[in-house]
Each structure stands twice: as structure tokens, then as C-alpha cells.
Amino acid sequence: MPNKQKRTVISVIGPTAVGKTEISLQIAKQFGGEIISGDSMQIYRGMDIGTAKIKLSEMKGIPHHLLDMKDPCESFSAAEFQKIVRKKIEEVHRRGHLPILVGGTGLYIQSVLYDYQFSDAPADFDFRKKMEEYVQAGQAMGLYNQLRSIDPEAAKKIHPNNHRRVIRALEIFYCTGKTMTEFQKSQQNIPLYNDVLIGLTMEREKLYHRIDQRVDKMIEEGLVEEVRDLIKKGVNLECQAMKAIGYKEIFDYLEARISYDQAITLLKKHSRNYAKRQLTWFRNKMNAHWFDLDDEREYCKKIAEILAFIAGKLEIKSNN
Structure with a gap:
């Protein structure tokens, strides 16, 4: 990455189910942005419900990138993600837009924003x-x-x-x-971009309740049928993608290794554990400005606060 002029990148990070998608749309609309998925599983085609992938009807006309690029049995690594996203950031800037990197896969996002050397x-x-x-x-x-x-x-x-x-x-x-x-x-966290790093968090019990609700919604929307279709296409546990939370549990149910109720219970438990690991990673590895989304009654006010924070940062960057 050339050092002569750092590009500006907005990043929205946080645990699963905290509300990154909706807030990233608000940011993109306000600042003329394009959204780049920072989720290691949304890259796979046919894995929509279990990855909480945004639907076309929900995108509000905002361009989205790094969705549906791989078949589920293709491998995908953080190093490959780093290369693709850095190229995508340049493309978005050439169009005169602002890249917004959104997701919960900590290493993937860290590898893009900092001088992370996989080699x-x-x-x-x-x-x-x-x-x-x-x-x-x-x-x-x-x-x-x-x-x-x-x-x-x-x-x-x-x-x-x-x-x-x-x-x-x-x-x-x-x-x-x-x-x-x-x-x-030993990695040196040298930033490669003028990154505005937004962290979203929530009181743990409230977040866990949202996670449980999300799992219930995934089941209602057809997660079991989605996994069944993947199995029919030859996707199995040897494929990297099928090890993702939400797919492994339902796969085991469909293979009669566990009961339906056990699969749902495990899916919720594993999702909660993952959220805890995500928060630990982000707080230890990345210097984000955190916004607490506990009070739903103050949600609009909180979005305004986030947008104002970003506007201030962009003004500072432009003056430097």
C-alpha cells in the first residue's frame, strides 16, 4: 500500500446481532459510501440465512461487496480477504465514494487496516x-x-x-x-489507512437475548431448508464453510447425530460464545470508538451521535 497518501476507510465492528448492518446503511447513505462485508462466511453463495446476509431488498440502493463470491466448498483465507479488500478499497475511492468495512471477523478486518504480514x-x-x-x-x-x-x-x-x-x-x-x-x-499495528473505527456494543444479557431472537428468526426463515439444499449440492463437513456456526449444528441434526431441539440450543449457545470472543478480540486488538446501543428508545439519537462523530473525524482528516 503506497504511503504517499492514505485513503480514508470507515469500519464498523462489533459482535454478532448488535446491529452493524442497519447502522452501516445509515453511514453509507449519509456519506456516499459503499459497503464491504468483513464477514468470513458471507463470501459464500447459498449461505444466506445462517450468515445473516443482507437481502437485496434491504440494501437501499447502497452497493455491497464481498458477498456471494465463492462456492461453499472453496477455501477462503484471511490473506485472500486482505488482498481482495485492499483492491476493493482503491476501486471505491476511484469512484469518488467512501469504503465502509463492516463485520465481525476480527482478524480479517485487522489484516486489512494494518500492516499485517501473512507471508x-x-x-x-x-x-x-x-x-x-x-x-x-x-x-x-x-x-x-x-x-x-x-x-x-x-x-x-x-x-x-x-x-x-x-x-x-x-x-x-x-x-x-x-x-x-x-x-x-509480533505484528506491528501500523495503520495503512485513515481509518475511522466505530465499535458497537450492548449490555451482555440484552445482546444474548437478541442473538437468541435472531436464531429463532433464522429457523423461521428456513435455515434448516438452506442447509438441506447445501447437502443436496454435495456440501459436507469437509468443506470449510460448513464448519460455520449455524451450519454445523443443523448439519448434525439433519445427519441424525443430534435432535432438533439440541441443534437449536447449541446454535444459540455457540453464537453467544462467539459474540463474547468477538468483543474480547476487538477490545484487545483494535482501537475503536465504542457506542453503546443498550437503550432502544435512544436509538435514533445514538445514530445521530455516530454520524456526527464520523463527520467530525472526516473533517479532521480533510484538514490534515
Whole structure:
């Protein structure tokens, strides 16, 4: 990224179900913006309900990017996201518009906004292939336990069923002798953009209630049928996308591994746990200006406050 002139990027971050979509639309409308999804799963076609992907009818004429670019069995990484989004930011600016990066996948957003170097951790495809053979042989939990002994901090952040990330963490240690955690801590958070970073938060019990309501709505809108259609198209747990929260639980139900009620209970629980991890990541890794959305009666006032904050920041940037 050339340093001669930093581009301005507005980012809206926060946990799942906090209300990022609606507020990002308000920001885009006010400042002539285009929205770039910062969600690692909305990139996949056919995965709409479970990812809470915005519908065309809800976009209010605002251009949206990084939706429906991959088939569910295609791999997608933070490094690929970083490359695509940085290019998209340049395209949006060339059109004279303001890029608005919106999402809850912390590493993905961090990798775009800061000088995050993925190339520091090399790949060993022979090692990766060997580890994938262990997974195929039913030894995935053994690999996860190995990661827990090598890098317990990384293991806490990676679900045991996310075999791709488990293998990658082991691969980094195998290739370099340094853990994934050590690599992440060595990253220099040098901002590449004039970023206006908006964080949205909410009292935990209120947020958890919203998450439960969202899951109920997903079920009403046809999440079970969406997963069933994906299975008919050949999507299974070997595909990276099917490990996403909302899909793994319903997949297990459809495969008769758990009951319907268990699937819903787990989906809500996993979503709440994910929201907690998101907040921890954002607060520890990113210097956002946080806005509390607890009081629904003050919602319009809070949006006005957010828009005024951004306007002030943009004025400061333009004067520098």
C-alpha cells in the first residue's frame, strides 16, 4: 500500500446481532459510501440465512461487496480477504465514494487496516497433506490436543472442528519453531489507512437475548431448508464453510447425530460464545470508538451521535 497518501476507510465492528448492518446503511447513505462485508462466511453463495446476509431488498440502493463470491466448498483465507479488500478499497475511492468495512471477523478486518504480514509464516504443503491424512483417519482431536500443548492460547481461539485452522497453527510451529500466538503478537499495528473505527456494543444479557431472537428468526426463515439444499449440492463437513456456526449444528441434526431441539440450543449457545470472543478480540486488538446501543428508545439519537462523530473525524482528516 503506497504511503504517499492514505485513503480514508470507515469500519464498523462489533459482535454478532448488535446491529452493524442497519447502522452501516445509515453511514453509507449519509456519506456516499459503499459497503464491504468483513464477514468470513458471507463470501459464500447459498449461505444466506445462517450468515445473516443482507437481502437485496434491504440494501437501499447502497452497493455491497464481498458477498456471494465463492462456492461453499472453496477455501477462503484471511490473506485472500486482505488482498481482495485492499483492491476493493482503491476501486471505491476511484469512484469518488467512501469504503465502509463492516463485520465481525476480527482478524480479517485487522489484516486489512494494518500492516499485517501473512507471508511471515511460510507454508509446508507436504506437512499440511500429512496432517489432513490424520484428519481423514479420524485423528483430528489428537491434532487439536497437540496444538493445545504447543500453543494453548491459539487453541482456545480455534474450534476443534476447524481442522484447517488447527493444521495451519501446527504448520506455523513446524516451519518456524514459533507459535501462531507469537507470530500474532509480533505484528506491528501500523495503520495503512485513515481509518475511522466505530465499535458497537450492548449490555451482555440484552445482546444474548437478541442473538437468541435472531436464531429463532433464522429457523423461521428456513435455515434448516438452506442447509438441506447445501447437502443436496454435495456440501459436507469437509468443506470449510460448513464448519460455520449455524451450519454445523443443523448439519448434525439433519445427519441424525443430534435432535432438533439440541441443534437449536447449541446454535444459540455457540453464537453467544462467539459474540463474547468477538468483543474480547476487538477490545484487545483494535482501537475503536465504542457506542453503546443498550437503550432502544435512544436509538435514533445514538445514530445521530455516530454520524456526527464520523463527520467530525472526516473533517479532521480533510484538514490534515
